[in-house]
Amino acid sequence: MSANPEFEVSWHEARKLAHQAGNLTSTISLKLEQAGGFVLAADVVALGDMPPFAASRIDGWAVSGSGPWTRVGDALAGHEFVSQLNPGECVHIATGAVMPEGATAALKDEESSVAEQTVSAIAGAAGILDSEGALPFFHDVRPSGYEAKSGDVLIPKGTKLTPAIIGVAAAGGHDEVTVFKKLVVDVLIFGDELLTDGPSREGKVRDSLGPQLPLWISHIGAELHEVRHIADTLPDHFAAITNSKADLIITTGGTAAGPVDHLHNAIVDAGGEFIIDAVLVRPGYHQLMARIGKQFLIGLPGNPQSAVIGLLSLATSLIAGSTGNALPQLQERVLVTGLKGPAREVRLVLCSESGNSVTPLEHLDSSMLRGFVKADGYAVLPAGGAESGQIVQWLDLP
Structure with a gap:
């Protein structure tokens, strides 16, 4: 172990330390269709007014002045009506189409009646006509710049790009966005007792972390390079760690001090420096974090639920810090059923x-995963536990 490890830290302090350790990753420009799941490294602004022209909210009629109105043409989406409307005239118009010059309002199809080429307001629209028979100015019209003006910030730096948010960037006129590169992750699974297929048998157990960790890594905003199963020997541990070129190495198992727990020695032999060496949380006490040159290593306990807690505690915090995001905030919930907890953790x-x-x-x-089937998140109970009706901190599951 290192000469000055942060041996035992509280769970809250561990999250802060992991977040503070992260250095901002470099940035890249990606086409919108490639940017899903990345975090913006620069604000996305509107490249023009949104919409760029006055547009109809509805399918119906673009009218000018007082009615009834005489139909003189059509204005379809993508096909602008080029002539100017004079008072008393109208054109049939589609939702999103450009309002013709001279148009003063839009009238819904369902609130209109048509007799040959004459259009009149009926139903609800008839009740809002003024004394001269005109609709309120720009009724059912989206003015130019109604959603945003050119230069307005549409999406702030630090936003994770979801499908809908990518749509906002496209609507703002962008083909590419500048994002933080994702941390590249190697997963090293330790444990000679693990099987990679079928049910547990012959004194060995099925590896449940290898199949799920790639999905977790994607969920929390990193990029998986590879998953490897590593033999329980110090030379194999050392070789796997030193051969990795990933930004972040995530290991499972071997974080304690058992007879085949070689991770601490392998980190030291690789020139690593411990940032966290134990966390006051249950499950998940034996989780750790180290820096090896420019790489980070997060060691997760081998018990499945302990490993997930370690991932959500340390890896999500490190990734947030590496992409310029604040430490993910905990929420509060009311605990329905009281539970006891350990005295210190x-x-x-x-x-x-x-x-x-x-x-x-x-x-x-800590060895069980079935609870995840119906789980929405983790209640964070203070040391000693919490009573029924007590307000506790809450960590959402991704």
């Missing part, structure tokens, strides 16, 4: 959520 308990209340689930042991 916080306890993270899988719960289902209903409104502002959360209910602990079954199968909470």
